[in-house]
Amino acid sequence: MKIARRLLYIRFVATTSDTMGMNMVSKGTEAALNHFQQVFPDMEISSLSGNYCADKKPTAVNWIEGRGKYVVCEAIVSKKDVSRVLKTTVPALIDLNISKNLIGSAVAGSITGFNSHAAKIATGQDPAQVVTSSNCITLMEASGEDLYISCTMLSIKVGTIEGGTQLSAQSSCLELLSVQGSNRAFLGHNTSQLARVICATVLTGELSLMSALSSGHLVWSHLKHNRSTQCLSQSS
Template identity: 35%
Template sequence: MSARSTYNTPIPTQWVGPLVFKGDLVEGEVSVPLATFESPLWPSTARGAGVSRHAGGIQVTLVDERMTRSIAVRAKSAAAAYAAWQRIEAQTETVADLIAGTSRFARLIKLNRQIAGNLLFIRIECATGDASGHNMVTKAAEAVLDWILADQPDLDYSSISGNFCIDKKASAVNGLLGRGKYVIAEMDIPVRLLKRMLRTTPEQMVLLNHEKNYLGGNLAGSLRSANAHFANMLLAFYLATGQDAANIIEGSQGTVQCEDRGDSLYFACTLPNLIVGSVGSGKGNPQVEEHLEKMGCKDERNPGDNARRLAGICAGVVLCGELSLLAAQTNPGELVRTHMEMER
């Protein structure tokens, strides 16, 4: 089967928006493509986008960015594993040079470690330019692993990816140490807009967020997560922009904050593990390239800026969809009624 034939049956895609953004990361109006079989997602996210246009826009803040891979080596004992780590840590500059030599854009940010028995896990954290960086950092990790085994022949290979990364699995470590883009999208929504466009109030939104996302999520055992459906918007956006869709597993680990400010509702979505890239996405799919270009994510910018813009837009999409769904759930019967109307 040719690569071209894999695109013959596309996932239904619609453009939503425009969303309005303010701030340095993303500014102005941006329409976004969402690829999904869940048709109510389009009008629901569009409703949140409408609020952004009337409320002054969505502010997006990039807190951190890095891609990770964790190698694992086996020592004779825990003492030997710790000694091996001390030797590696003392040669961090050598490791940084090795990584820089594997790619034009890979740069070491930090090394982290865990030791379990005689196993040493080393988490390599890198900047990766406009790429999401999975392959880039894995290539760098292999170079570091080969160097470690040559420098310390008493160590044995365990894995090129020892799960301390952690890739496409729910975890606490990514939220604590970072993997992908750490992005926060926020908006201040006047009461009059809440009532007119979403048929809700700040008091209702704050109460629902507390009872559903935090208490309900806690009872369910959610891991670093308190949201209604981040995964829905992430998957639709990832598919439309050629991202590795499995990354919604860690990407959807995020939180919602609602604060009643008297004459407005403060609404924020925090996504600490948003993994996106504006290059290497879609593997040459012309539709993906077109989508990225229309969103201004293929422009001539400094390395990394297009990916940062893409992450900011993605976070705004998540906010719009989350806002709309939570507002619907403050009104008994609205969620079921609208889904039945749209999906029949």
């Protein structure tokens, strides 16, 4: 809760089970505000949303207090795999992560984007929530001779029922991940599991892109695997 001049801004907190829950929370918030107005008749409700909810916007408040699911994913990648599969070295990845994801993001004035490309979302989720959901910090350090990497995502907004999750293609994707629908035995389990899957996927994507940048293979790999290169070479 924050006060500015004669304005009061409130963030309502609720558990929404396996739905992403924006509409549900909006209805509950409106009912609560109407009740407050009965208790305090002089109170004026300017708007259901005063932007302190920080929905679909990059904000420090979501970075600090979270919004949706808060997930941390971590992995140890052996020195051998970093060299053989990723074509780079553990020290090079750690140095690049510091200079790019931490210092570079700070130089750019980023408040929530200390990662290389965490903005990934699918399976029937609200595309506009990618702004909030991509809040992520990627960290790397040495674990002996191996690489330790972690991704912390502080505000993943996902659901496994209602909204776009009911569409056939999206529903099939959720079913493939074994999180489709609501978990009757453990309410909220499916959305929590989906958030963990997303964070783990982001971690692999971060590792892949950072390795390509570290080894200098990014542009080369795009040219090699781009389906249009054959057409371009034929036309040139």
